[in-house]
Amino acid sequence: MNDDILLKVNGLHASIGDKEILRGIDLTVRRGEVHAIMGPNGSGKSTLSEVLAGDPAFTVTAGSAEFHGIDLLALSPEDRSHEGLFLSFQYPVEIPGVSMVNFMRAAVNAKRKYLGQEPMSAADFLKLMRSKREVVELDGKLTSRSVNEGFSGGEKKRNEIFQMAVLEPCLSILDETDSGLDIDALRIVAGGVNKLKTPETSAIVITHYQRLLDYIKPDFVHVLYKGRIVRTGGPELALELEERGYDWIKQEIDNE
Amino acid sequence: MEPTDSNIIDDVTSGDYGSKYGFRSDIDTEIIPPGLNEDVIRIISAKKEEPLWLLDFRLKAFRHWQKMTVPDWAHLDIPPIDFQAISYYAAPRQKKAPGSLDEVDPQLIDTFNRLGIPLEEQKLLSGMAVDAVMDSTSVKTTHRAKLAEMGIIFCSFSEAVKEYPELVQKYLGKVVSYADNFYAALNSAVFSDGSFVYIPKGVRCPMELSTYFRINASGTGQFERTLIVADDDSYVSYLEGCTAPMRDENQLHAAIVEIIVENRAEVKYSTVQNWYAGDADGRGGVYNFVTKRGLCRGVDSKLSWTQVETGSAITWKYPSCVLAGRGATGEFYSVAVTRNRQQADTGTKMIHLASDTRSTIVSKGISAGHSQNSYRGLVKVAANADNCRNHTQCDSLLLGATCGAHTFPYIDVANDSAIVEHEATTSKISEEQLFYCNQRGIPTEEAVGLIVNGYAKEVMNKLPMEFAVEAQKLLQITLEGSVG
Numbered sequence: 040m041n042d043d044i045l046l047k048v049n050g051l052h053a054s055i056g057d058k059e060i061l062r063g064i065d066l067t068v069r070r071g072e073v074h075a076i077m078g079p080n081g082s083g084k085s086t087l088s089e090v091l092a093g094d095p096a097f098t099v100t101a102g103s104a105e106f107h108g109i110d111l112l113a114l115s116p117e118d119r120s121h122e123g124l125f126l127s128f129q130y131p132v133e134i135p136g137v138s139m140v141n142f143m144r145a146a147v148n149a150k151r152k153y154l155g156q157e158p159m160s161a162a163d164f165l166k167l168m169r170s171k172r173e174v175v176e177l178d179g180k181l182t183s184r185s186v187n188e189g190f191s192g193g194e195k196k197r198n199e200i201f202q203m204a205v206l207e208p209c210l211s212i213l214d215e216t217d218s219g220l221d222i223d224a225l226r227i228v229a230g231g232v233n234k235l236k237t238p239e240t241s242a243i244v245i246t247h248y249q250r251l252l253d254y255i256k257p258d259f260v261h262v263l264y265k266g267r268i269v270r271t272g273g274p275e276l277a278l279e280l281e282e283r284g285y286d287w288i289k290q291e292i293d294n295e
Numbered sequence: 296m297e298p299t300d301s302n303i304i305d306d307v308t309s310g311d312y313g314s315k316y317g318f319r320s321d322i323d324t325e326i327i328p329p330g331l332n333e334d335v336i337r338i339i340s341a342k343k344e345e346p347l348w349l350l351d352f353r354l355k356a357f358r359h360w361q362k363m364t365v366p367d368w369a370h371l372d373i374p375p376i377d378f379q380a381i382s383y384y385a386a387p388r389q390k391k392a393p394g395s396l397d398e399v400d401p402q403l404i405d406t407f408n409r410l411g412i413p414l415e416e417q418k419l420l421s422g423m424a425v426d427a428v429m430d431s432t433s434v435k436t437t438h439r440a441k442l443a444e445m446g447i448i449f450c451s452f453s454e455a456v457k458e459y460p461e462l463v464q465k466y467l468g469k470v471v472s473y474a475d476n477f478y479a480a481l482n483s484a485v486f487s488d489g490s491f492v493y494i495p496k497g498v499r500c501p502m503e504l505s506t507y508f509r510i511n512a513s514g515t516g517q518f519e520r521t522l523i524v525a526d527d528d529s530y531v532s533y534l535e536g537c538t539a540p541m542r543d544e545n546q547l548h549a550a551i552v553e554i555i556v557e558n559r560a561e562v563k564y565s566t567v568q569n570w571y572a573g574d575a576d577g578r579g580g581v582y583n584f585v586t587k588r589g590l591c592r593g594v595d596s597k598l599s600w601t602q603v604e605t606g607s608a609i610t611w612k613y614p615s616c617v618l619a620g621r622g623a624t625g626e627f628y629s630v631a632v633t634r635n636r637q638q639a640d641t642g643t644k645m646i647h648l649a650s651d652t653r654s655t656i657v658s659k660g661i662s663a664g665h666s667q668n669s670y671r672g673l674v675k676v677a678a679n680a681d682n683c684r685n686h687t688q689c690d691s692l693l694l695g696a697t698c699g700a701h702t703f704p705y706i707d708v709a710n711d712s713a714i715v716e717h718e719a720t721t722s723k724i725s726e727e728q729l730f731y732c733n734q735r736g737i738p739t740e741e742a743v744g745l746i747v748n749g750y751a752k753e754v755m756n757k758l759p760m761e762f763a764v765e766a767q768k769l770l771q772i773t774l775e776g777s778v779g
Contacts, residue, residue, distance in 0.1 A: 092734050093733070093734075094730050095726070095730070096726065096730075115733070115738075116730065116733035116734055117733045117734075117736045117737060117738050119734075120733070120734055120735060120736035121736050125734075126734050128731065128734075131731070132725070132727045132728050132731045134728050134731070134732075134745075134746060134749070135749065135750070136746065136748075136749025136750045136751075136752055137745050137746055137749040138749075141745060141749075142732075142735070142737075142745065143735075145732075145737045145741060145742075145745055146735040146736045146737055149736040149737050149738065149741065150736045153736070185749065186731075202735060206735065206736070
């Protein structure tokens, strides 16, 4: 067992209702690596991120996932979070009435409780919020508003990266964090992700477009199609996809 | 930093009605045998050494009540109540009206201590005076002397009858007549005790006045009356809290609150109602049938009702404002939580009788389990009342699929210049919201607490500070185990 392995997914199958969406995913992520997952719509990219985060809407029917040596699939969603897994949602949900400050304090203190630490003092917490806001240039006014309520698309995505900065995960899954972003917002979000990157932390970046990968440099690019990873390569694979689209891969796979 | 939802929720990780409120006290109690007739009313009146006019008031009410029938229009399933099986007078046996705390039964002091209501003045929050009512009798009213220096009268209803009979006689039944409704008539016939408040002209009451109601005795009903009079240019904030032991039987609570608000005076009335709600199968619990009404008869007078309702097996109450003075303002802020087999039919009436009167209604219902939660409200504008305004916001939050939320708004406007708005929403806590919280490390129970407290915040913010903290804890505890 390699100590550098952060996530090892083996033959993962998952369904929603009686519809199978993931049909044997194999994926190994080492510490410090960035993996990009691309693929046509409906290939299972978001499902993969949600299954790894423990969304109860999906049922894992076969396979395993090991997260720094722990059986990830046996953990509750909140414990996966406490162990350092973070999902930046494609569509962050609005929670009316719950301020970002209260929400994040609940999150931070839940993790500290899990780790056997005392709750953070109010002063320390506010200091933490302030410093992390700068990472994604998030307006202070947004953190006093309700979670995602009335946020623009770009603000929601920046808010996701802000939360990631506060929670300091060792594995971040970014599910189409670039969708709906203009080029300035994209730069800020990607810049935030890069600032948070350390040799110990890893990221899985799900995207449709090469342009995000201009900012967040992947070590590996995977193509997901019909619930399986059908191609793996270096950054050049993303460029090729940008140029040629997915049809050639689809044809090759469907003809097999 | 402000005390926010989350640290309060952090503080309360577990709790249940049983250990905190559900205990019984073994107190020497004088109870008259069950049954209701004119003799019983004469006994109650005699025990309280009442003047003849009050006995007459009771008897008139009783004779009227006998001709009335139980109201059945609410969205409630109320089992038949045998009014002859209830005892109408229960009082902790103690020496005549205790002059000092030394004369109060230590068991009583202990009971209220356990409820977090110390009767020793120095132990109380400095900004609060308390009238503690156990079963039919007021046990002790704190800070009376200090208030009296300012001319404020705050005492038990029985004492008020003895010491200020002309005031009581002048106002009793003027807002809620004994013929108003079935339970008001019953209360008028058999009411035992309660609180009396008089704020003289131009006085701003320097502390929160509070009555804490406790049902203890078994097989009894509680019928208290509260009468608050705010004279010209005065202000008072009044709090009411209620709990009862856990018993398998149902207990009847039929109270009346009357408030009179004179010129430019303001009254804030806040309630945290946490009567025992019965068990998960709907056994036991308090029937809470209450008539609360204020008469804003002064120019530019203001009455604000705030209620957090988490208890009682059945709740039937509509704190109302009669806006009879020009420019008067009425407000109603409510959070009503029902779970298990609880039923609530609650709301308000805003009666605009004078011009330039305004009213605001914010009702937040939260339903869980197999409960039924109804908002029922009336906004009425009289023909000769010009330029009246009402805004109603009526929200329902559903936890789970087996509960019910209902809204029954009645709008009756007879003057074309009125502006009346009604907004309503129904929402659920979605799986997506819970998963989002879970992903950030927040467990489901805590997430529900955050969301519910956020949803109710607009109303909770209207409560006085000390109460708001208690009420938020209460919401959290009440909903534990309601989502799964």
